[in-house]
Amino acid sequence: MKKTILFIFLLTLVFSACEKDDICLLPNTPNLILRFYDSTNPTEIKKVALLSVWADGKDTIASYKSVATDSIVIPLNVNATETVYHFKMNSTSGNMADNRHNKISIKYTPEDVYISRSCGYKTIFNDVSITSDNGWMQSFTPSTLITIDNETAAHVQIFH
Amino acid sequence: MFKYFISLCFVLSVAIGVAQEQAKDTIVYKTPYGLRIGIDISMPILGLIDSNNSGFEIVGDYRISKNLYIATELGYEKKTSIEDYTNSTAKGSYLKLGVNYNTYKNWLDMNNEVYLGFRYGFSVFDQTLNSYTSNTGSTYFPGELNTTPSTTTGLNAHWTEFVLGLKVETFKNLFLGFSVSYKILLSIKDPDNFKTLYVPGFNRVFESQTGFGFNYTISYTIPFVHK
Numbered sequence: 001m002k003k004t005i006l007f008i009f010l011l012t013l014v015f016s017a018c019e020k021d022d023i024c025l026l027p028n029t030p031n032l033i034l035r036f037y038d039s040t041n042p043t044e045i046k047k048v049a050l051l052s053v054w055a056d057g058k059d060t061i062a063s064y065k066s067v068a069t070d071s072i073v074i075p076l077n078v079n080a081t082e083t084v085y086h087f088k089m090n091s092t093s094g095n096m097a098d099n100r101h102n103k104i105s106i107k108y109t110p111e112d113v114y115i116s117r118s119c120g121y122k123t124i125f126n127d128v129s130i131t132s133d134n135g136w137m138q139s140f141t142p143s144t145l146i147t148i149d150n151e152t153a154a155h156v157q158i159f160h
Numbered sequence: 161m162f163k164y165f166i167s168l169c170f171v172l173s174v175a176i177g178v179a180q181e182q183a184k185d186t187i188v189y190k191t192p193y194g195l196r197i198g199i200d201i202s203m204p205i206l207g208l209i210d211s212n213n214s215g216f217e218i219v220g221d222y223r224i225s226k227n228l229y230i231a232t233e234l235g236y237e238k239k240t241s242i243e244d245y246t247n248s249t250a251k252g253s254y255l256k257l258g259v260n261y262n263t264y265k266n267w268l269d270m271n272n273e274v275y276l277g278f279r280y281g282f283s284v285f286d287q288t289l290n291s292y293t294s295n296t297g298s299t300y301f302p303g304e305l306n307t308t309p310s311t312t313t314g315l316n317a318h319w320t321e322f323v324l325g326l327k328v329e330t331f332k333n334l335f336l337g338f339s340v341s342y343k344i345l346l347s348i349k350d351p352d353n354f355k356t357l358y359v360p361g362f363n364r365v366f367e368s369q370t371g372f373g374f375n376y377t378i379s380y381t382i383p384f385v386h387k
Contacts, residue, residue, distance in 0.1 A: 120245020
C-alpha cells in the first residue's frame with residue numbers, strides 16, 4: 001500500500017514536469033490585415049498585380065515583392081505611434097512607367113498586454129486612424145478603427 | 161488436596177506465561193521526544209552558484225507521538241525569473257505548517273525517518289517586472305526592450321503541499337534530511353497586466369497552478385524527554 005502511494009507520487013512528479021507554458025502557442029502582437037476589393041463592384045475581391053509593400057525608410061517586405069494578391073498582412077511598429085506604408089502596383093505589363101504608388105499612414109496608441117510566461121507581452125493598437133494619399137487606392141473602409149487586437153478578419157477594405 | 165492438583169497446574173502455567181511476557185517487556189528502547197530545528201543547506205549553496213537566487217529557510221518539527229511530528233518551514237527568498245520576453249524578480253517570506261508521518265520502522269533505538277507529510281503554505285511577496293520586450297513575432301518591426309521596472313507589493317499566495325522525505329541521524333541528535341514536495345495552489349494574487357511567475361516557498365508557478373520543491377536540511381534535536 002505504501003509502495004503504491006510512493007509510486008503514484010513519483011509518477012505525478014514525472015508527468016507534471018512537462019508543461020504547456022514552455023512553448024508559446026497563443027497569438028502575439030496582431031498584424032494589420034488589408035483586403036483588396038473592386039471599386040466598381042465593391043462586393044468582389046480584386047487582386048492587385050505586382051504589388052510591393054514597404055514601410056517608410058525600410059526595405060520592401062520580403063513576402064510582398066511584386067506579388068499578385070488580394071490581401072496582405074503587415075506588421076505595425078510597436079515602438080512608435082505611427083507607421084507609414086508604401087504600396088507600389090503595376091496593373092499591366094510591369095513596365096517601370098506603369099508603376100503606380102499609394103501611401104497609407106496608420107496612427108494609433110500602442111498598449112502592451114500580458115499573455116503568458118512563454119509568450120510574454122503582446123502589443124495591441126487602440127484609437128487607430130488611417131489616412132491615404134489617394135494614389136491607386138480609390139477609397140477604403142473604415143476610416144477609423146476602434147482597436148486592432150486580433151487577426152481573425154481583415155481590418156481594412158481597400159477599393160481599387 | 162489431589163482434587164485441586166490439576167487446577168493448581170493451570171494456575172501455575174498461567175503464572176509462568178505472565179512471567180515470560182513480562183521478561184520480554186523489560187527491554188524498552190527509548191527514543192527522544194523534543195524540538196528539532198535546522199536549516200536548509202541547498203538554498204545558500206544555490207545562491208552562491210546562481211546570482212539570480214538567494215534565500216534561507218529554517219525548518220523545525222516537534223514529535224507528538226511515536227510516528228507523528230508537527231512540522232514547519234519558515235523562509236525568505238528572492239528569485240529572478242528570466243524568460244524569453246520578460247525578466248522579473250519575486251521576493252518575500254513564507255511559512256509552511258503541517259505534519260509528518262514516519263513510515264519507517266526503526267531497529268532498536270535508531271531514530272531515522274522515511275516520512276509522508278502534508279503542509280499548508282502561505283507567502284507574502286513583492287514582484288518586480290525588471291524589463292520586457294513586446295512579442296511582435298516579426299523581424300520587420302521587432303519590439304524594443306522596455307527597461308522601466310514596475311513593482312507590485314503585497315502579493316500573496318496560499319497552497320497545499322504533499323511531502324515525501326527522509327531523515328537520517330548521523331551523530332547523536334544530528335539529522336541530515338532530504339525531501340521533495342508537490343504543491344497545489346489554493347489562491348494567488350497576480351499583479352495587474354502581469355502574472356506571478358515565482359512565489360517564495362512555492363517556487364515556479366506552472367500553468368496548471370502546481371509547483372515542485374525540494375530541500376536538503378541539517379537539523380538538531382533538543383530532547384525534552386525519552387520515552
